[in-house]
Amino acid sequence: MKKWLFCLVFLGAAVACAALVLEHFQPGEHQCRYNRKLYLTHPPLEGADVAELQERLKELGYYPGEITGIYDEATARAVREAQTDLELEPTGEAELWFWPLLYHGEDITQGEKTDPPPGEVHIEIYLDQLKLTVFSDGEEWASFPISPGRPATPSPMGEWRIVEKSYRPNDAFGTRWMRLNVPWGGYGVHGTNAPWSIGRVASLGCIRMYNKDVELIYPWIPIGTRVIITGNYHVQYKLPMREGRVGQDVVMVQWALRKAGFDPGEADGIFDADMTAAVKNLQRTMGLEPTGTVDETVFWLINLP
Amino acid sequence: MRKFLAALLAIALISGCSPGKRRPPAVNPRVSLDSQKTYTVEYWDVELPRVWDSQGRYRQAVEELLAEFTAQHPNIRVECRWLDWSQAEAELSKALRDGAPPDIWADWQGLARRDHVLQIPARLWTDADLLNDAGRKAVVHDGEMWAWPRWIWPRGLLALAGSLEEGADWPGFDWEWRQLGEWLEERGLELVVNDWQGEFSRQALAAATGTGRGNWGGQELQEVFAALELLRNKGLVRGDGAYREITQGKIILGGYAPAFVPWLAEKTGEDLVLLPLPGMDGGRVSVPFSAANLIQFRQIQYKGDDHSLAAALLAEFLAMQSSACLAALLWAGPAWAGGAWDGSALPPSFREAATAAVVAGAPLGSIDSQGRAREEQFCAKLGAILEDFWAGRANSQDVAARIAEIQ
Structure with a gap:
């Protein structure tokens, strides 16, 4: 009888502990299950909440140490770094409202549709709206929030193609990576281990999505899929511009040429033979010598600033 | 200015295109259409680039005309193909090589082609007397009428109205270069010309001598370049073709293309003024122009002239109607006598220049296939000579001598 009683108590305790752990580590929850602020003090704060915070900060790449459950200087430093990236005051103190920011949006897709698009897919990314939209046969299918590049490291506007796809171990590129054929750098659409950055201008130029979102659209997008990125940030132009030139300003001129009625092919940032033509x-239409060079007159004729 | 353009188009389309104002058919009725047959006429036109026609009004207007034509001729079916502006010449060349050109081709080159083995002269179906003087000069060469003219663009010097003094005397059609130079100097104006392939020089010669393309010689050539040299040395005229400077000060442009005019009006929203080019000796007055024509080709899969007649009916209809109602849309004047062209829709200076060109325009040259190759070679050599002239490395005598060498 004592054995049965012991087993029953042990089982109950185990279930209770499991429930407690599950509750504390429920990844989809955005509400903090704890009731205290964590900060550096002497003696240091200890507990399951500290351990969970350390674990989450480690997942996100801020905390390199062991999961000790002790709120030490390394933990406070990791909190400060996360706060800096979140554009918060880097106090090193984890208030209760700080917790949801670490989990925000990571485990639910933001797409209004989750079934695959039936038609030919292309993607349009609107940098100023912080939005990626999947199109099916030219019709809008589903849209997702993104984090594009910061002003100092802007995302490349233009008409690109997906040229490479790969799974990732939830590192800085999240769980999926899709490379674009941007000729002046390694840019792509990918997930993130910094989900709080979604909805903000925060990346180094890539297009960040929530992992669940990028996982959802990943199978929809074959290699070669067209990706059009538009925005309205200021572009520096270098004139004269000739064949062989590569850059964001070339993209803008390509778009302007097309708008004027002279199609240079895809706006891929490469001044090639089609663009020269x-x-x-x-120039011929305007009665000017057809040099094929974008000089100030051509620039003016295609209405660029 | 957009409103003005829209109003201009509306006036042109609503009032100018009225079928009631059409002239009697000009097509020679020697053969007749078989009322039991359906004729299919292939018509190729060119979609204007948006930099020229931002609203796509030209295509819309032509399609309305085609609908009107087929309503009048139920047994003539028109297969219209719209070509991309950039590809049009290549498409036609390929079709001609393949022996399968369209029945009617809308030519934007500004000079009459001739002598292609498949080309059908328009004189077979119509009479040059139905054209006004400029229309005749555009398409009649060596006694043959090679095309159906649609409209003519008067050429001259272009200015923004705001850069000229209000109410001041503007150059007249009988002015000489000396007077123009004084006028520029007094008002602190500068003439900037685009002389690629001799565009401006050709116009200046045409205005001075009343002769058209290819007349690069004689006393007039020396006189025109001597006048230009004087202005160049005084800093009153430059040959770098800096179009954009027209918005940056007291600049007048010469040697611009027709497409530039509506573009500039839309971009700046300002009124444009077309000033005449000077003549020589104050006596000979002519207005240089360029033109757009319709060309008829032979469709060799058809036998008999009734198919060609159907095509000619279309060419006649489109040429006359284009002249009447599309000309204003493209800032041009009419090529047919007594048409429904409403010049009041154009700015006064353009209306005046178009009217003058219709009466006294300098003839356009025509080019056959050999002539085209010769022209290209000539222009390539001419470019270097003119570059030296505008850079001050050659004087008028050098220019005349060197042009004589390459003739």
């Missing part, structure tokens, strides 16, 4: 056609 388009410039020459514009």
Whole structure:
């Protein structure tokens, strides 16, 4: 009888502990299950809440140490770094409202549709709206929030193609990576281990999505899928511009040429033979010598600032 | 200015395109259409780039005309193909090589082609007397009428109205270069010309001598370049073709293309003024112009002239109606006599220049296939000579001598 009683008590305690642990580590919850603020003090604060915070900060790449459950200097430093990235005051103190920011949006897709698009897919990314939209046969299918590049490291505007896809171990690129054929750098659409950055201008130029979102659309997007990125940030132009030139300003000129009625092909940032032909056609139409060079007159004729 | 353009188009389309104002058919009725047959006429036109026609009004207007034509001719079906502006010439060349050109081709080159083995002269179906002087000069060469003219663009010097003094005397059609130079100097104006392939020089010669393309010689050539040299040395005229400077000060442009005019009006929203180019000796007055024509080709899969007649009916209809109602849309004047062209829709200076060109325009040259190749070679060599002239490395005598060498 004592054995049965012991087993019953032990089982009950185990279930209770498991429930407690599950509750504390429920990844989809955005509410903090604890009731105290964590900060550096002497003696240091200890407990399951500290351990969970350390674990989460480690997942996110801020905390390199062991999970000790002790709120030490390394933990406070990790909190300060996360706060800096969140554009918060780096106090090193974890208030109760700080917790949801570490989990926000990570485990639910933001897409209004989750079934695969039936038609031909292309993607449009609107940098100023912080939005990625999947199109099916030209019709809007589903949209997702993103984090594009910061002003100092802007995302590349243009008409790109997905040229490479891969799974990731939830590192800085999250769980999925899709490379774009941008000729002046390694840019792509990917997940993130900094989900709080979604909805903000925060990346180094890539397009960040919530992991669940990028996981959802990953199978929809074959290699070669067209990705159009538009925005309205200021672009520096270098004139004269000739064949062989590569850059964001080339993309803007390509778009302007097309708008003027002289198609240079895809706006891929490369001043190639097609673009030269388009410039020459514009110049001939306007009665000018067809040099194929974008000089100040061509620049003016295609209405660029 | 957009409102003005829209109003201009509306006036042109609503009032100018009225079928009631059409002239009697010009097509020679020697053959007749078989009322039991359906004729299919292939018509190729070119979609204007948006930099020229931002609203796509030209295509819309032509399609309305085609609908009107087919309503009048139920047994003529028009297969219209719209070509991309950049690809049009290549498409036509390929079709001609393949022996399968369209029945009617809308030519934007500004000079009459001729002598292609498949080209059908328009004189077979119509009479040059139905054209006004400029229309005749555009398409009649060596006694043959090679095309159906649609409209003519008067050429001259372009200015923004705001850069000219209000109420001051503007150059007249009988002015000489000396007077123009004084006028520029007094008002602190500068003439900037685009002389690629001799565009401006050709116009200046045409205005001075009343002769058209290819007349690069004689006393007039020396006189025109001597006048330009004087202005150049005084800093009153430059040949760098800096179009954009027209918005940056007291600049007048010469040698601009027709497409530039509506573009500039839309971009700046300002009124434009077309000033005449000077003549020589104050006596000979002519207005240089360029033109757009319709060309008829032979469709060799058809036998008999009734198919060609159907095509000619279309060409006649489109040429006359384009002249009447599309000309204003493109800031041009009419090519047919007594048409429904409403010049009041154009700014006064353009209306005046178009009217003058219709009466006294300098003839356009025509080019056959060999002539085209010769022209290209000539222009390539001419470019270097003119570059030296505008850079001050050659004087008028050098220019005349070197042009004589490459003729």
